[in-house]
Structure formats: structure tokens, C-alpha cells
Amino acid sequence: MTRKIALITGASRGLGKSAALHLAAQGVDIIGTYHSAAAEAQAVVEQVQALGGRAAMLQLDVRQSGSFDGFVGEVGRLLKDVFAQDHFNFLINNAGIGAHASFAETTEAQFDQLVAIHFKAPFFLTQKLLPLISDGGRIINISSGLARFSLPGYSAYASMKGAIEVLSRYQAKELGPRGISVNTLAPGAIATDFSGGAVRDNPDLNAMVANNTALGRAGLPDDIGGAISTLLADGSNWITGQRIEASGGMFL
Numbered sequence: 001m002t003r004k005i006a007l008i009t010g011a012s013r014g015l016g017k018s019a020a021l022h023l024a025a026q027g028v029d030i031i032g033t034y035h036s037a038a039a040e041a042q043a044v045v046e047q048v049q050a051l052g053g054r055a056a057m058l059q060l061d062v063r064q065s066g067s068f069d070g071f072v073g074e075v076g077r078l079l080k081d082v083f084a085q086d087h088f089n090f091l092i093n094n095a096g097i098g099a100h101a102s103f104a105e106t107t108e109a110q111f112d113q114l115v116a117i118h119f120k121a122p123f124f125l126t127q128k129l130l131p132l133i134s135d136g137g138r139i140i141n142i143s144s145g146l147a148r149f150s151l152p153g154y155s156a157y158a159s160m161k162g163a164i165e166v167l168s169r170y171q172a173k174e175l176g177p178r179g180i181s182v183n184t185l186a187p188g189a190i191a192t193d194f195s196g197g198a199v200r201d202n203p204d205l206n207a208m209v210a211n212n213t214a215l216g217r218a219g220l221p222d223d224i225g226g227a228i229s230t231l232l233a234d235g236s237n238w239i240t241g242q243r244i245e246a247s248g249g250m251f252l
Helices: 014-025 038-050 065-083 108-132 155-178 194-201 203-211 221-231
Strands: 005-008 029-034 055-059 088-093 133-142 181-187 243-246
Touching: 005 014, 005 065, 014 029, 014 038, 014 088, 014 221, 029 038, 029 065, 038 055, 055 065, 065 088, 065 108, 088 108, 108 133, 108 155, 133 155, 133 221, 155 181, 181 221, 194 203, 221 243
Parallel strands: 005 029, 005 088, 029 055, 088 133, 133 181, 181 243
Antiparallel strands: none
């Protein structure tokens, strides 16, 4: 039986790494991207291999949309040379950065960087990868709980995630004839190195999150990796065009 393949952007750490390992445990092979952490990326490859899967990592700076054609060519060659396939099955648009600035103090440079990473990149990278995605494949775009609830300092970041949620519905509609499902997964506050590790390393912030979450704690990377692997499992193929929040019930 042919193994399925997932392409995960930002797979060297955090949520992308967790998704890669959860999917590998389900028998899915992994193509991941990393920005600069080559050693961390290679460590993920080795962890996937230890789970009995195949994996490869490609360097990609999602801010550089002019590099996407070359990247797609690399993916195509990798599929043939390493995985002996012409297509992959799952795309997880996960790569991102944290940003905290009040609306009044957000600079145009900060705004443009967030557009490039969190909206333009998923839009055009997905567009260019369409010929390599199998009919019947699935796409998950990562959003944020901040697109539903509002905390000061995240107006620009959350706006990009709101845009991703609208884009996901349009993708679901337009790619539906190919049997491709598209959903948004919106994590709540997760204890990773994202945004300098604030939720993980700041006890006051961690406690604030826990006190405002129905399940009583901040999220962990495995909470999101598990949610992604569940959305990509065989029994979830009839779910499309949806926003699924994995926040433990934050700010209900």
C-alpha cells in the first residue's frame, strides 16, 4: 500500500514538528521546511525515521515568494527521487512568526512582514503546489484563537489569521471539485518558543491563560499535533470549509 505524504511548512520546531511526529506515527511520510535551523530539521527527520517513516527537509524562507517556483521544483524532484511518487496528499501551512505591538504602534514594516509570512505565503505557495497535491488531498491552514477573541497587541497578527480563515473557505469551495478538503485549525495559547516562549516561560502569562481556559491549562505542542493528525485521519475526509479551534476552551 502506498504511504501518504504530508508537506509541512515550519516543521523543524514547535507545532510543525509535533504535527510531523504525530502524522509519522500514523504511517504518513513527511516533507518539511525550515527557515534556518538545519540541525533541528535533521533531528526531526531522524525522529520520523525512528518511527518507521521516511522524511526529508527543504530550506524555505516563506517571505521570499519569488523562490516558490524553485521550491516547487525541488518538491517535485524529491517526490520522485526519495518517495517514488508524483504527488503528495496533505499540505499544512504552518510556518509563522509571533508579533506583539499595539494597533497605535504597529509599523508598516511589521505589518508587511506579517502579510508576507502569514497571508501571502500560504496563498501563493498553495497555489503553486496545486499540481503536486493529489486529488482527494487535504489542506490545513493554521490560524489562531486570536481571530475569535481579542487581546491587546495582536491586531495585525490576528488580522492575517482572519484573512486565512476566509481564504480557507474559498479554497474549500474552489478545490472541492478535485475532492480536496480545506480547513483552518486555530490553536489557542501554546507553550512553545513562539513569540520568544512567552506562554511557556512567563509564569504570570501561563497562569492567566490557564485561568481563562475551560480545561485549566495552557496548550502544549502535542495538543495541536494531535489535532492536525486527527483532521487528516481517514475518518475526517467529509470535513471541509471549517474553522476548528484547538484551545482547550479559551475565553468561552
